[in-house]
Each structure stands twice: as structure tokens, then as C-alpha cells.
Amino acid sequence: MPRNDMVKSGRLTDIAFYILLSLVKENHGYSIMKTVKQITNGEVEIGPASLYSTLKKLVNEEMIEQVVDQSFNTKTYIITTKGSETLKNEYNRRKRMIQHADQILQGEDGHV
Amino acid sequence: MSEKEYKYIETHGVEVDDNDQKDLDMLSDYARKGWILEEMHVLGYKLVKKEPQNLIYSVDIEENPDEEYFHIFEESGWKYICSSRHLHFFSALEGTTPIYTDEDSLVGKYKMMKDKYLEFTKRMVYFYLLTIMIALFSEVIDWFPTLIGEICLVVGTVSLIALPFTFMPYLSYRKKYKGAIKNRFNVY
Numbered sequence: 001m002p003r004n005d006m007v008k009s010g011r012l013t014d015i016a017f018y019i020l021l022s023l024v025k026e027n028h029g030y031s032i033m034k035t036v037k038q039i040t041n042g043e044v045e046i047g048p049a050s051l052y053s054t055l056k057k058l059v060n061e062e063m064i065e066q067v068v069d070q071s072f073n074t075k076t077y078i079i080t081t082k083g084s085e086t087l088k089n090e091y092n093r094r095k096r097m098i099q100h101a102d103q104i105l106q107g108e109d110g111h112v
Numbered sequence: 113m114s115e116k117e118y119k120y121i122e123t124h125g126v127e128v129d130d131n132d133q134k135d136l137d138m139l140s141d142y143a144r145k146g147w148i149l150e151e152m153h154v155l156g157y158k159l160v161k162k163e164p165q166n167l168i169y170s171v172d173i174e175e176n177p178d179e180e181y182f183h184i185f186e187e188s189g190w191k192y193i194c195s196s197r198h199l200h201f202f203s204a205l206e207g208t209t210p211i212y213t214d215e216d217s218l219v220g221k222y223k224m225m226k227d228k229y230l231e232f233t234k235r236m237v238y239f240y241l242l243t244i245m246i247a248l249f250s251e252v253i254d255w256f257p258t259l260i261g262e263i264c265l266v267v268g269t270v271s272l273i274a275l276p277f278t279f280m281p282y283l284s285y286r287k288k289y290k291g292a293i294k295n296r297f298n299v300y
Contacts, residue, residue, distance in 0.1 A: 015214040029180065030187035033209075048185040049172045049211035053220060075180050 243268030
């Protein structure tokens with residue numbers, strides 16, 4: 001069976017990873033896209049359909065929640081405790097992957 | 113005030129095969145000649161004469177779009193044009209970030225639509241079988257009114273005509289779903 005649910009496995013897709021990162025501080029719609037583009041120096045761009053459906057998934061999984069804020073007419077979100085834990089686990093998992101790669105790739109002549 | 117000029121063009125059938133892309137390309141071609149999509153009509157699109165523009169078009173699937181949905185598209189450079197049921201049309205200038213930038217979101221959407229159309233198809237087949245059974249019943253059992261049997265036969269046959277409208281989209285979404293899964297794994 002293909003992995004349909006990015007969250008149940010405890011792993012995050014790249015886009016969910018970046019959206020969670022940009023919601024460590026409260027953030028909303030278009031500003032999330034801009035944040036992600038900024039922190040990745042333009043390497044990662046998120047389209048509106050991808051953003052909207054991933055936000056909905058993350059809300060359903062209780063990884064993020066809506067901030068009650070009347071001053072915006074757009075919905076503002078922030079990461080939840082569950083979201084933070086998942087992000088942290090995913091961060092560590094990906095870091096270990098890099099370390100594993102380093103053992104092989106950097107062992108020989110010191111650079112990749 | 114000058115009269116607006118309109119042109120009506122036919123759709124290839126957005127939810128059949130890869131015709132959605134054919135339609136979107138066709139709309140871009142028309143935009144270059146100054147015919148801009150204004151709204152949908154029963155068999156296709158209504159275009160209005162304006163300045164020639166280089167536009168790209170996209171169609172998204174969303175069952176219950178809210179204000180935030182259209183707002184996010186608008187802010188990222190995708191102008192909302194019109195909707196037909198769960199299909200929403202947008203246009204943007206060439207070079208705008210595509211509406212989908214990850215395969216996972218597409219896999220989810222296609223799966224949802226594939227399952228939905230399969231459910232419709234199943235219901236229609238069950239309904240057809242039910243009408244046929246009642247029709248047979250009325251033939252065999254003496255006390256059962258034959259009129260009901262005849263009505264069922266007509267209604268059942270008519271429902272068969274509608275079957276391709278759920279079965280074809282099902283097949284095309286299943287194909288797209290499999291394609292999206294394949295693409296997702298190619299990434300890794």
C-alpha cells in the first residue's frame with residue numbers, strides 16, 4: 001500500500017515540514033509561502049493548492065491550530081504541542097540521515 | 113459604452129482522460145489572441161474580447177472551498193475566474209508558481225475524487241440491478257402490477273445512459289492517482 005497519510009507514519013513530507021517550521025510563530029496564508037521561500041533562499045516554493053490542502057491536513061491531524069484573532073480576515077495558524085513534537089522527531093530523523101551519509105561520503109577525501 | 117464581444121467554445125471534458133490540460137492550453141491560446149475566459153457554460157467556456165495576454169490557466173478540485181481558499185490563490189497571483197461544481201478555474205501571468213508544488217497533495221485530491229466517482233458508479237449499478245429485478249419480478253409473479261415493472265425497466269435503462277458520466281471520470285482520476293504516486297516515488 002502506498003503511504004497516503006503523511007502524518008500517521010510520524011514522518012512529514014517536505015512541504016509539511018516547511019509549513020510547520022513557518023508556524024513555530026503564528027503566521028497566515030500567503031505569508032507562510034513567503035516565509036518558506038525566504039528561509040530556503042527561494043529553493044522551496046509552495047503553490048496555493050498545495051498550501052491549502054496541506055494546512056487542512058495539518059489542522060485535521062491537530063499539528064496546527066487556528067489562532068483566534070479578529071484583526072485579520074485571513075486565518076492565522078500556530079503549531080500545537082503535537083506538531084512541535086513531530087517536527088522535532090522529524091528534524092532528528094533527517095539529521096541522523098545526514099550523519100549516516102557523512103560517514104560514507106566525507107570519510108574518503110573530506111568533502112562530498 | 114461599447115458592446116462586449118463574446119465567443120463560446122466547447123470543452124474537451126475536464127474530468128475525462130488528460131483533457132483538462134487540453135482545455136487549459138486551449139484557453140491560453142485564446143488569451144494570446146485576446147479572448148479571455150469569463151465563465152463556464154453548459155458545454156464549455158464563455159470568452160470575452162479584451163487585450164491579448166500571456167496567461168496560464170489552472171483548474172483545482174475542492175469540495176468545500178471557503179473564503180481562505182480563494183484568498184490564498186488570489187494572494188499568490190492566481191486570479192479566480194469561475195467554478196463548476198467542485199472544479200475551480202484560475203488564471204495567472206506566465207512564470208507564476210504553479211498551484212501544486214508537491215505530489216502528495218495531488219495524490220490526496222485524486223484519491224478523493226476517484227473514490228467519490230466509484231461510489232456514484234456503484235450506486236447507479238445497484239439501482240439498475242434493483243430496477244431489473246423488480247421488472248423481472250413483475251413478469252413472473254401474477255399479482256404484481258406489470259405497470260410498475262414497465263416503469264422500472266424504463267427508469268433503469270435511462271439510468272444506464274448516465275453511467276458513463278460517473279464511470280469515465282472514475283477511470284481518469286484513477287489513472288491520474290496512479291501517475292501521481294509514481295511521480296512521488298521518482299522524487300526519492
